[in-house]
Amino acid sequence: MQAQEGMMRAAAERARRFCERLGIEIPLLSAPMSGVSTPELAAAFSCAGGLGVLAADLLEPEDIEREVRRVREITDRPFAVNLRIPPRDRGDRGQALKVIYALGELRRELGLPEQVDLDAFREPDFERQLEALLDCGVKAACCSFGGYREAYEERLHAAGVFILGAATTLREAKVQRSARADAVILQGAEAGGPRLYFESEPQESSVGLSVLLAGAGRAVSLPLVASGGISTPAGAVAALVAGASAVMVGTAVACSHESAAPGLMKRSMIAASDTATCLSDQLSGRLERVMKNGLIEALKRAGVASSGYPWQRFIMQDLMERAAQLGRADLLRMPVGQGADVFCCRKASETIRILGQALREFMSGQSAGPAKEQ
Template sequence: MWNQNSVTRILGTHYPIIQAGMAGGVTTSSLVSAVSNSGGLGTLGAGYMSAADMKLAIKEIKDQTNLPFGVNLFIPETPVVNDEQITNAQKLLEPYVKELHLTDNVSFSEVQIDFENQLEVILNEKVPVCSFTFGAPSKELVSELKKVGIIVIGTATTVEEAMINEEKGVDIVVAQGSESGGHRGTFLGLFEQSMIGTFSLVPQVVDAVCIPVIAAGGVMDERGVIAALALGAKGVQMGTAFLTCKESGAGASHKRAVLESSETHTVITTAFSGKPARGIENRFTREMQEYKNQLPSYPIQNALTKELRKQAGRQGVPELMSLWSGQSPRLSREVSAKELLESIVSRVGKTLGELNE
């Protein structure tokens, strides 16, 4: 059976399908539990969450499923703070602040996510799976997680990043192609040099490491799953496909933008966070493009635009929202997570059968 392999054995899932840990509120407890209850691995995107909020979300997930699920964390980054750059960025954002009638000007306070407290929650709650983005976890951290039975997943956008993850001791590595929506997990070298498509990246990573490889980037349906398996991956990770599901916490404007877009509508932008990310092009990304070299790096720009993004979402102004999406929005569907998984699973079996005729 295609769905019984090293990944399903390691994760304890019925299918080697992982819902990506999309941070920022998309991965509600309902979405995570629905994916896990349907045989995949639901993942809470906890990158921006406080330890307290993360603990509450984990409790809600446990109340809704007794099957394995994961939590995704961001490896901390220490930016160089440039006061003049921050001031200039605030001035660039002023017109948008006024447009949304925000009472206060955009302010910046360097609030770092407490990674240590997040990890403490992961360990105390004995979360079944913990995945990492924007870097590889240390050997010591991996060992600490494994001691209490937690499966560790790393993220790589190049072969070298995958090899580093394996050297650190992770159980599984996600090979994340350039088709992916939102922020990719690049942590070595220039982002531009890591823009490798899924079809090219996956087989090269498979040949370079001994641990199971998960394919990510542009996978939306059974065809992506079958292609990933043919390339040597043992499973897939899907983000955009789950973003438009009914249980997703993405706003109505965001979902509609993805559902109504095509493959030519996504762009790579640093305007919202200071880190390159793929999303649906809108007025904000177009107007900020000429200033891309003047913006503060992540997570500073992310903090500067936080209230702007939040209010744009609340007011339903998609032209000022971060509309993260992969390169296959035409394949998005407005269904439940269960319906999506059941459809993919049934069609994988049917298509494989047809290929073998």
Template sequence: MLSNEMMKHLKIKNPIIQAPMAGGITTSNLVAEVSNSGGLGMIGAGYQTPIQSREQIREIKQLTSNPFGINLFVPNEFNVTPDAVQSANQLLHTIRKRLNLDPTDSFDIPEYKTIFESFIEQVKVVIEENVSICSFTFGIPPQEVMDELKHHNITLIGTATTVREAVENEKAGMDMVVIQGSEAGGHRGNFINGHQESLVGLMSLIPQVVDNVSIPVIAAGGIMDGRGLMASLCLGAQGIQMGTAFLTCIESGAHKVHKEAILNADEDQTTFTRAFSGKWARGIKNKFIEDMLEHELAVPDFPVQNLLTQVIRKTCSGQNNQDFMSLWSGQSPRLAKSETVEILIKNILAEAENINKQSFSPK
């Protein structure tokens, strides 16, 4: 279709990257199929242990000889007191009771030091397993981490929600940057600006970022088809990253209730919430979001709230009960389809090629 700096650097045939959705969605089959179809498959390792990441990397290598990457969450310091956890537990008490869960269920508050040490172990796994591409969400790793990865010739991709964040990614040494528009599903990748300040629409964000950085820009947020690909390229992006479009694919590990919720949703049914995890994320409205609406600003920061709601989400998944599940989705659910990765990518490229012919061929 075309060739640009990003595609040459990543060694991919098509300018399509599968978003690294954490929590079991990015199965080995999904990642491998994207890479086998000429795109870039990405492991969402945000919630994995280093051992789990190593196992999945090795599994994917058995399924594809093409490049694939891995995404890591950059740990952020947090301050959560036992009183805050107790207050949050009280808010969740009624829901736990309704699901026949132990309302007194408790856990040790994680320490930032422990989380950061696990992150460093993840980085070691990426190096030892010779993964050629590593992306980051929720911030920029320390310089020594960046230097170590670059020493091993690993391509580094940052995430930004504003021009300022994109510029900081380039200054830190990222080889390219994913810019996340406000339409994107799942957790926001902002790390400098606040939640409200980071809500810039993708079509406004692309040209402004392109004008202010020299590294390749990858567009993300609400893109589902060839039209979104062509619009992004015309505005200066060199590729796109899609989450929701791949989430509903056959190979995705998303729960069937999650997939069905997206496939049956309208564009006005997504909203932002921090009630599930303590970090702002876009998903389909459900009873949990509605019940927690007036309390969500008071819940503990990520990752503590995420741990507090974990058993609720897991129990509801087992019961096929979407009322209390985190149904992450971008703003274009009407465009979602249940199909294989191969068909999705073929259709995107065919539509983009058709648009290209109609728009730029001589009359």
């Protein structure tokens, strides 16, 4: 009993120290879900005492500045901005042409041009994105698909920015430590959206959160943020007890009014079961957890391999937009975690309040263990 109480006290103290470093009240972060997260959603977390995270991965610098201003119109509390490290492997352009050919009939059916002009592909300039982040005076920055290079890390730390690196394996967590991250987000295989691997092979990145926490807790002397499948008070508190200093949630609020997810995706989430998702690289070029659909199955049966990231994402972009317009769930990319089956539709502020209450009680010692479900 004494050992258990000591473990609970240590977990609560870890969470309190993490909150103190970031100037927040509860160890609760929003997942940076590109295409789903909004300034309003990030602000809801910050207003409640957590840390909202803006998904600036695919935004132009001026759009980053606009969204940061919007968050600050809503709250004066801390929040973070997430950037996507440019990939070293740019995918296979030759395979991209084969994918376009394979999708030709479907594109015609949807009223889209049969061909996709690969030369028209552009991504935001990472250097300018980073400049925008620094110009905005943001005090916390996350990074996906890698760690900040030394020159970037030095500039961020010189500006007083708290860096949260992301990892899907113990090896990647150690790399983030070497890159001088201040904390590491551990993305379990349960998480929705793209796997955040960068050193490990895609299939190696599908490690469950409990295993990740156990390994990283022993080997990485940095605050750990648990992400993946957390959508209940019990799950949030259990992650702290297992070694995390904070938790990050995405799917639990992806269906909220503040979310930018298409209505079709929100309706599909409400009816989702625990087997509704799969891991696939067919819709964006990176292995990701999405809701199963007919397009993924059709490409798989036809033996059409993904062209990799970012080509596949570009090829699929207008097709996904049309699928949302037409209400075609069989074609739409819906990044959803395994926690979708326990999701209860409510405003983000209500979900955050319920999770936050359990975390506050745990940190104050009012809870003897994982919180009771609500």
